Amino acid sequence: MDEKLKIKISIADRVYPLTVDLAQEEGLRSASKKIDVMIKQFEESYAVRDKQDVLAMCALQFASQVEQKHVESSIDSKDLDRLKKINDLLFDYLDKK
16 A cells, blocks of 8 residues: 655745655655756846746746657657668568568
8 A cells, every 4th residue: 555645845935735655755855856946046047026937937947848858759759660660661571582
């Protein structure tokens, strides 16, 4: 049975109590730290006063990273499918000889 754990995650100087699976704790804490680092970078680089704007930019950056990986993965899958088809054609050709 999955063990549940009560943790507190801090994002942008606010604390969020969560109940998570034990296996999720490390990932959530790491994500929280990455968000806080990104917040500091945005605040230092741009004249942003509103935390909501900074959090929106963080969300956009993380989402775009996920989407980019998805696009790259999709391209890799298409290339792999094409290579498999070429490979099958070559094997068929060689089998006939």
